[in-house]
Amino acid sequence: MFSRKAQRSALAVPAVGALLVGLAACGGTPAADDGEVTDLTIIAANSPWTEGLKTLASTYEDETGVKINIEAYGNEQLNDTLKVKLNAQSDDVDIFAYQVQDVMREFSRNGWLTDMTDYVESDAEWNWEDFQPAAREAVQLDGVVYGVPVMTERHVVYYRSDLLEAAGIEPPETLDELEAAAEALNDPENGFYGIAMRGARVPLVTQLSSFIYSFGGDFQDEDGNATIDSPEAIEAIEFYGDLLKNYGPPGAANMGWVEASAIFAQGNAAFYLDADSQAYTFLDESNSAVVDSVAFARFPEGPAGSKFYNIVPQTVGISAFSKKQDAAWEFIKWVTNEENTTQMLADATVPVARQSAWDDDAATASFPAGLVEIIRNIGEDGVGHDRPQLEQVAAAREIIGGPAITAIEGGDVASAAETANTAFQDLVDSEK
The missing domain is CATH 3.40.190.10 (Periplasmic binding protein-like II)
Structure with missing residues (x-):
């Protein structure tokens, strides 16, 4: 059964104060454009995905000393906060999770989003093709990828x-x-x-x-x-x-x-x-x-x-003004890999975008079987x-x-x- 608390968060996102969680990146400490990275800042909606991210915090922290500051807001407050920071070209935000259909066009026109096409296509093991076709379509404009989809509907x-x-x-x-x-x-x-x-x-x-x-x-x-x-x-x-x-x-x-x-x-x-x-x-x-x-x-x-x-209520992108874009990608790649995405689905009932996670019987055990069957058989029919x-x-x-x-x-x-x-x-x- 869906987590009622998590699903309510997705539909009627209440405004909350900033939540700071100490995390860490795997595979050693990545380098920033101008030196060693010691921290990253993420701004996101108070959503099931953000809740699920907390459950991965301890594992991520154990593998590196990079601190991740997560600021979680209600949707309207999130958009207002992002617009203020990005309009000021602030480099104190590295990653943000945003609503694709509401702001991606505006953000890309303003030059606020990093082109992530090379990132998502460069790692065969991470496997961009594992994400549902409609979800991949949803996070692109004119063939440019502006984020990784982390929730679907x-x-x-x-x-x-x-x-x-x-x-x-x-x-x-x-x-x-x-x-x-x-x-x-x-x-x-x-x-x-x-x-x-x-x-x-x-x-x-x-x-x-x-x-x-x-x-x-x-x-x-x-x-x-x-x-x-x-x-x-x-x-x-x-x-x-x-x-x-x-x-x-x-x-x-x-x-x-x-x-x-x-x-x-x-x-x-x-x-x-x-x-x-x-x-x-x-x-x-x-x-x-x-x-x-x-x-x-x-x-x-x-x-x-x-x-x-078959839309993406939340995607994760990289700020064009971050000085730690490679490190930001390493974090995004880790949290959205197949293992962690499947864990998000299983433990936090996050409606993820990876098809392999939905094909995992153990991970979908808490979801209604009828819905799982529908999602497993979307194929190319979903529209982004x-x-x-x-x-x-x-x-x-x-x-x-x-x-x-x-x-x-x-x-x-x-x-x-x-x-x-x-x-x-x-x-x-x-x-x-």
């Missing part, structure tokens, strides 16, 4: 196995089967609904992404141009809206993940689609009425197959982003959520998508 189907079994319905393998099952189990007169998902304008965009991909579309084309009004995107938006309009709870257009997941956890919906990091919500006996009946399925196939987001790929991502989500709200309300989606696409393109153009 996927779009999955949560469903009531007892209800499907009683109705003789197999877990849906296609989106059409999902719609048919939601219709068959929908019972609004008795306060029970076929499906619950995010329907609020901004929160829904990340979940809409997998539908758009599986219909053959994306938010942008290969050149970065807006494609919200493509036939594939329109069809996906209409499908998403119809699910909630026809088989979802009342007020769906005002629901984020907290409200939608609560409906499923209370036993009032047959299906819930969202991130696999929410599994703890339904496996916590103190908060869930579906502990014994919740099951997990891969995101269903659409016309273009099962194409779902769940939102538009530009710096002004919050503004983009506000725009793109508009047509989805129109769909939920039964309006003219094609017209709304055309209007949204124009506004989105203007936003994209403003960054060129």
Whole structure:
């Protein structure tokens, strides 16, 4: 079972004071650009990965005298702290763990990130290819690697196995089967609904992404141009809206993940689609009425197959202003090697990015078997982003959520998508 404490940290990261932990690097004391390295400083989110790092501290410390200072913050405080330090070109930060989709474009444009391509590709034994393809995709811009992914998250189907079994319905393998099952189990007169998902304008965009991909579309084309009004995107938006309009709870257009997941956890919906990091919500006996009946399925196939987001909530990069970049890489390489990554998965239930760790039966013993099976079989189907790929991502989500709200309300989606696409393109153009 997922560590509820760890998963809560990943989803609702509280602000905490700086945490200083004495660590050490393996393989002797590395040299700095201007001499011997005696310490490194890491700034990171207060996340499951950061918690797991503590369990490796004593081993790391035993192998060298290099001290590692870890400063852990809540996400917003983390971003503010990093921007202040990096904007000042401070060299007192060597490594930082950051949210790829929120800040990587801004940080790389400002020259704050070290190009790590040669580092990750130079050590065959460390094995960059062992990281999931979507995770490797997520930490790159224009072919340049800006970090090592240390946490992942996927779009999955949560469903009531007892209800499907009683109705003789197999877990849906296609989106059409999902719609048919939601219709068959929908019972609004008795306060029970076929499906619950995010329907609020901004929160829904990340979940809409997998539908758009599986219909053959994306938010942008290969050149970065807006494609919200493509036939594939329109069809996906209409499908998403119809699910909630026809088989979802009342007020769906005002629901984020907290409200939608609560409906499923209370036993009032047959299906819930969202991130696999929410599994703890339904496996916590103190908060869930579906502990014994919740099951997990891969995101269903659409016309273009099962194409779902497989994102990186946290990656570890090196500051462009650090004077100890080689030493910083030695630490990152050590903490993300196969042995330590597998230990992170097993001991701290960190949803890691290395495929070999997920293939280890002992390491995955604490995870729900259904989720492990999904993650083991991602292959090339995961997509490394769940939102538009530009710096002004919050503004983009506000725009793109508009047509989805129109769909939920039964309006003219094609017209709304055309209007949204124009506004989105203007936003994209403003960054060129």
